[in-house]
Amino acid sequence: MGAGGSMTRAFLRTMAQAAPQDLRFDLRDLNEEAARSAVGFFGDERATGSRLDLFDGSELHAAASGAAFVVNGAGPFHRTAEPVRRAAIAVGADYFDIDDDVESARQALAMSAEAETAGSALFVGCGASPGLTNVLALDLVRRLDAVSSIDVAWCVGDEGPVELGRSVIAHTLHMGAGDYVGWRDGAPASRRSFATMRRLPLPGLKRQPFYECAHPEPVMLGSSFQKVLDVTCWGTLHPPPLNGMIRGVAEAERAGRIDTEGAIDFLRAAIAAQPTDRRAEKLAIEGVKRQIRAGEISRVDYWLFVLNALLKRQYPTQAATAALVRGAKGGQPIELLRYIDSTPPESPLKQMEVATGCAEAAFFLEALEDRAKGRKGCLFPERWVDPAAFYLRLDSCLPPGAGDWLGPILARTPPADPDLSSVEATSGWRLFSDADRYR
Numbered sequence: 001m002g003a004g005g006s007m008t009r010a011f012l013r014t015m016a017q018a019a020p021q022d023l024r025f026d027l028r029d030l031n032e033e034a035a036r037s038a039v040g041f042f043g044d045e046r047a048t049g050s051r052l053d054l055f056d057g058s059e060l061h062a063a064a065s066g067a068a069f070v071v072n073g074a075g076p077f078h079r080t081a082e083p084v085r086r087a088a089i090a091v092g093a094d095y096f097d098i099d100d101d102v103e104s105a106r107q108a109l110a111m112s113a114e115a116e117t118a119g120s121a122l123f124v125g126c127g128a129s130p131g132l133t134n135v136l137a138l139d140l141v142r143r144l145d146a147v148s149s150i151d152v153a154w155c156v157g158d159e160g161p162v163e164l165g166r167s168v169i170a171h172t173l174h175m176g177a178g179d180y181v182g183w184r185d186g187a188p189a190s191r192r193s194f195a196t197m198r199r200l201p202l203p204g205l206k207r208q209p210f211y212e213c214a215h216p217e218p219v220m221l222g223s224s225f226q227k228v229l230d231v232t233c234w235g236t237l238h239p240p241p242l243n244g245m246i247r248g249v250a251e252a253e254r255a256g257r258i259d260t261e262g263a264i265d266f267l268r269a270a271i272a273a274q275p276t277d278r279r280a281e282k283l284a285i286e287g288v289k290r291q292i293r294a295g296e297i298s299r300v301d302y303w304l305f306v307l308n309a310l311l312k313r314q315y316p317t318q319a320a321t322a323a324l325v326r327g328a329k330g331g332q333p334i335e336l337l338r339y340i341d342s343t344p345p346e347s348p349l350k351q352m353e354v355a356t357g358c359a360e361a362a363f364f365l366e367a368l369e370d371r372a373k374g375r376k377g378c379l380f381p382e383r384w385v386d387p388a389a390f391y392l393r394l395d396s397c398l399p400p401g402a403g404d405w406l407g408p409i410l411a412r413t414p415p416a417d418p419d420l421s422s423v424e425a426t427s428g429w430r431l432f433s434d435a436d437r438y439r
Contacts (some may be wrong), residue, residue: 027050333414349398
């Protein structure tokens with residue numbers, strides 16, 4: 001489902017090379033031409049492409065009938081995941097997605113018993129974030145005697161003028177403001193998206209503001225590791241003023257000052273370096289001004305951003321995927337950090353669709369393995385993936401240029417009362433262990 005989307009196309013390109021030859025693909029999209037175009041990745045008789053409206057119940061069930069897996073790449077998932085999951089369960093198929101919305105992740109948990117009874121597995125959140133973030137967190141959790149908190153993080157950088165799909169922009173708008181269900185004090189809790197900020201010790205991004213955001217990892221990891229008190233997802237866009245723009249427009253949309261379609265149109269045009277609506281521009285600038293007042297960015301950051309926009313000059317693309325856990329080892333408090341290193345200039349992991357699509361392919365190939373078969377119900381990545389096996393699988397799925405993409409594990413003694421928004425909060429880290437990058 002959603003075979004024409006950019007991330008799903010990256011997934012399909014990888015699957016065309018890496019999937020078992022006896023696997024057959026039925027590619028569907030509301031845009032029939034896009035679905036048929038994706039068939040070309042396979043270059044043989046392994047794939048067919050046709051139109052599907054997944055909100056047409058009878059059409060959806062007919063498409064899912066007879067499938068071993070129903071792979072959902074059509075977002076936003078808070079709208080698409082439930083009907084597609086129910087169709088998979090109804091026909092006894094396993095389900096697989098890259099769900100990155102809180103509401104649909106919670107729905108997957110609520111549907112777990114129903115899926116298990118029907119004999120269906122729900123492989124949920126199998127992309128970069130969530131997905132790879134969950135595996136990094138699991139990797140670190142297993143190294144400690146006790147864990148009190150988990151933080152995951154992602155950064156999406158300037159990839160030049162690109163025309164993103166409306167579903168991607170809708171997801172960004174959805175998480176840019178308002179309340180969401182997170183994980184605090186060992187239980188689901190109401191949190192406010194983009195209300196808190198911190199810095200992280202990631203290569204090239206130590207001054208970058210990361211914002212607590214409405215993403216599903218807190219619900220996923222919190223429900224999987226129920227002794228962990230706090231789980232937070234920190235997200236950011238580079239350059240930093242983009243976060244203010246998103247937040248300004250998202251808050252205005254929530255307040256009814258701009259309609260949803262107008263907000264999506266503005267953000268799509270702005271990212272594609274196309275003319276934008278002046279009224280929406282003012283809403284975006286309001287969000288950037290709040291960043292300046294809060295000390296999240298400087299006036300120099302803002303004016304450099306404006307100058308680069310006027311000159312149509314692209315920032316160097318920055319990207320990040322990371323996990324940080326706090327707990328104890330050998331009776332001593334400790335923090336561990338591991339990240340995906342996308343700093344090499346030609347790293348394909350700087351591109352969001354490549355990072356997500358290749359991670360999705362690695363997860364799917366792992367789901368085909370015997371160790372994943374027989375599992376039923378809701379399966380977040382940390383519930384069924386082995387980190388070492390997954391790292392090796394992802395390595396085989398990445399295109400040339402990724403280099404040594406898995407960063408070392410760093411450690412430090414947690415500061416007693418750190419100011420997480422300060423650049424100084426990123427100091428004190430040392431190498432924990434790098435004997436084997438896949439262990």
